[in-house]
Amino acid sequence: MIINHNISALNTHRQLSSATNAQSKSMEKLASGMRINRAGDDAAGLAISEKMRGQIRGLDQASRNSQDAISLIQTAEGALNETTDILQRMRELATQSATATNTTKDREEIQKEINSLTSEINRIGNTTEFNTQKLINGDKNGAGSAAVDAVAGEYTVEITDTVTAGITIDSVNITGVDIDEIVTNIAADPALSAKYTATAGTGADAGKLILTQKTGEESATSPTVAGGNITTTTEGVVGKAAVAADSDKSLKFQIGANQNQSLTLDIGDMRASALGLTTAGTGDKLAVTDGTNNTTTEQALDVTTHEHAAEAITKIQNAIDTVSAERSKLGANQNRLEHTINNLGTSSENLTAAESRIRDTDMAKTMMEQTKNSILAQASQAMLAQANSAPQGVLQLLR
Secondary structure: OOOOOOHHHHHHHHHHHHHHHHHHHHHHHHHHOEOOOOHHHOHHHHHHHHHHHHHHHHHHHHHHHHHHHHHHHHHHHHHHHHHHHHHHHHHHHHHHHHOOOOOHHHHHHHHHHHHHHHHHHHHHHHHOEEOOEEOOOOOOOOOOEOOEOOOOOEEEEEOOOEOOOOEEEOOEEEOOOEHHHHHHHHHHOHHHHOOEEEEEOOHHHOOEEEEEEOOOOOOOOOOOEEOOOOOEEEOOOOOEOOEOOOHHHOEEEEOOOOOOOEEEEOOOOOOOOOOOOEEEOOOOOOEOOOOOOOOOOEEEOOOOOHHHHHHHHHHHHHHHHHHHHHHHHHHHHHHHHHHHHHHHHHHHHHHHHHHHHHHEOOHHHHHHHHHHHHHHHHHHHHHHHHHHHHHHHHHHHHO
């Protein structure tokens, strides 16, 4: 018998420590509900589950991003809905003005409403915002555009009522002592009559020569006019140069948890000029307010004559088609985002289940282990007491 080293007590103490530690871990898992509370519990499992947690939170945020994107699209589409209603009214007015039952005064009143409606289209385009970002003024269109050829345009040449030396149009000399004679001589000239229809301005355009390009003779520049007592030359409808793509202007919605998982959306310029509803000019008669400046050099479509009103019908219909196409694009993207939200929700749910299988504890199993470790700890305590009392048997030899 030995008393310096109580091997039984040492062994029992080791077993007691092990059972106590296991019981402590079981209690920690039961209290937190987590199988992995620290890296030491499962180093590989911790790394995998943390990666999954990052994906889950990214998917949930992407879903919220998609919902915000839908709100933005709905804001833009709502504004374009009103623009469409305005265009339908403008088309109705142009059709009304085109008929000969209207007097000049009637058409002037119709023109006033056309002017006002054009201004409202510009106001909507300039002020529609989401989170302080303008949506339909072209600021969010990074797609660029191809060059647009000029269409038949109207050019106004302002001169005095009495012309002393005639004028030169596109290097062709035209004689005449007044506008009516110049109009007659333009019509008689084969080169000019093939390109332009010339008329004398009336009403607010009195004293002006109106040159209208003929279909097939479109030009992106105004006629070259010189001589006589010309005051000013104003361009009409001209072509537009190509606009280079600029991805920085496009709307990019992050709809995934990782890089390169985004949706790009371009919203076109839906203001009057971009829709082809204005011509260039300086007259106050058709002045258009744009929300920034009180008066610009744009003019609303002229509907004061049958010919101009008839042309306006086609231009307004083209504008309606353009706005409808933009609304259709916005609606398609909204539907896409709704499907994206559903998919993100499903992915997040499945990934959460996978992360749970790694990270969460099985409560029933852990309770079973905790009960076992508790019994082992109590038994070890009892055995340690027995082991500690064993060396006392040596005292019997001393009696």
